[in-house]
Amino acid sequence: MVSYVTARTMCKILGQDILARKTKPFGIYLQGYCSRENKPPLKVPGKTSKPRKQKQIEFKLTKSTKSILSTGFPILGLITVSGFGIYIFLVLGSPDLDTDGNAIRDEFSEEPILRQYTLRAYREAKYYLKLLQKPQTEKLLPDPLDYPYNQPKYTLVIELTDVLVHPEWSYSTGWRYKKRPLLDQFLETLKDSYEIVLYTGESGKTVFSLIDTIDPNNIIAYKLVQGTTRLLGFSHVKDLNSLNRNLKRVICVDWNPNNVKHQPENLLNITRWTGKEDDTCLLDLAAFLKIIADNEIEDVREVLKHYKKYSDPIKAFRKKQEMLSEELDAATAKKGNLPNTQQPGSSLFT
Numbered sequence: 001m002v003s004y005v006t007a008r009t010m011c012k013i014l015g016q017d018i019l020a021r022k023t024k025p026f027g028i029y030l031q032g033y034c035s036r037e038n039k040p041p042l043k044v045p046g047k048t049s050k051p052r053k054q055k056q057i058e059f060k061l062t063k064s065t066k067s068i069l070s071t072g073f074p075i076l077g078l079i080t081v082s083g084f085g086i087y088i089f090l091v092l093g094s095p096d097l098d099t100d101g102n103a104i105r106d107e108f109s110e111e112p113i114l115r116q117y118t119l120r121a122y123r124e125a126k127y128y129l130k131l132l133q134k135p136q137t138e139k140l141l142p143d144p145l146d147y148p149y150n151q152p153k154y155t156l157v158i159e160l161t162d163v164l165v166h167p168e169w170s171y172s173t174g175w176r177y178k179k180r181p182l183l184d185q186f187l188e189t190l191k192d193s194y195e196i197v198l199y200t201g202e203s204g205k206t207v208f209s210l211i212d213t214i215d216p217n218n219i220i221a222y223k224l225v226q227g228t229t230r231l232l233g234f235s236h237v238k239d240l241n242s243l244n245r246n247l248k249r250v251i252c253v254d255w256n257p258n259n260v261k262h263q264p265e266n267l268l269n270i271t272r273w274t275g276k277e278d279d280t281c282l283l284d285l286a287a288f289l290k291i292i293a294d295n296e297i298e299d300v301r302e303v304l305k306h307y308k309k310y311s312d313p314i315k316a317f318r319k320k321q322e323m324l325s326e327e328l329d330a331a332t333a334k335k336g337n338l339p340n341t342q343q344p345g346s347s348l349f350t
Contacts, residue, residue, distance in 0.1 A: 201236030
């Protein structure tokens with residue numbers, strides 16, 4: 001009601017200001033009528049009259065009207081927001097009702113009325129905030145499969161945005177997603193060694209249709225989307241403890257360490273993909289993960305800890321792999337064969 005009165009008063013002031021600027025006897029009519037000088041000239045028989053030039057009418061606001069408009073709209077917005085806040089306060093703070101419409105007594109019923117509503121509103125707001133902060137379920141993944149079913153020993157948790165796909169937006173096409181080069185080979189290489197889990201803060205409406213496109217063979221076993229993360233401030237944080245898996249065998253691949261605040265020791269922090277077509281990071285990442293599985297590392301966190309000192313762990317791994325390959329080639333050329341004590345890949349983690 002207050003917003004309606006304020007808006008109507010401002011319109012009256014604006015109309016009075018325009019009427020005060022009229023320059024002709026008959027004025028300017030605000031209800032859609034033409035002024036007298038805008039009417040067509042009278043036709044006199046035998047005479048041809050030249051059409052009059054239409055004068056452009058400029059509407060200028062007085063200083064008082066400008067000041068009212070500059071302060072009126074912020075006040076109107078403040079009143080609207082305040083009214084909405086009061087409405088939410090009354091909804092959350094009102095007591096529950098029984099089937100007959102009577103208020104149900106609770107622990108706040110003996111307090112003064114304003115304190116009752118305040119305490120109830122605080123309790124309800126705290127409850128809904130807690131729902132947003134915690135995952136929807138305590139176990140995000142089902143229990144591991146028992147023999148004779150094939151349950152990979154390791155679990156790979158991987159981010160979607162700027163790891164597997166890159167979002168791009170333009171006025172002509174809107175949002176589009178670019179598939180990362182070598183993604184198909186990456187999934188095929190790891191499908192037997194890892195249980196692959198997509199874990200992202202993106203909404204399911206976007207993720208599920210996108211995954212059907214980039215993973216037509218359904219190699220990604222589970223898709224965890226917004227609602228399975230913990231909300232801290234305005235960011236979605238992944239909770240690996242809720243995966244129902246042994247964290248000694250869980251590797252989380254992400255470019256943003258803030259997404260894995262609770263279990264940073266399980267994070268393999270790779271560089272962010274910006275959409276370049278000549279990117280080959282997934283090829284090296286697949287080799288890195290495959291060597292971990294082939295060497296049957298008992299606690300992957302020890303390997304990840306070693307590579308945390310590098311800004312680009314995959315690039316560092318590739319250099320070590322090249323150095324090891326050169327050493328093996330030199331040893332083979334010198335002795336004709338490899339010593340029995342040599343374990344390919346073990347020196348990549350030290």
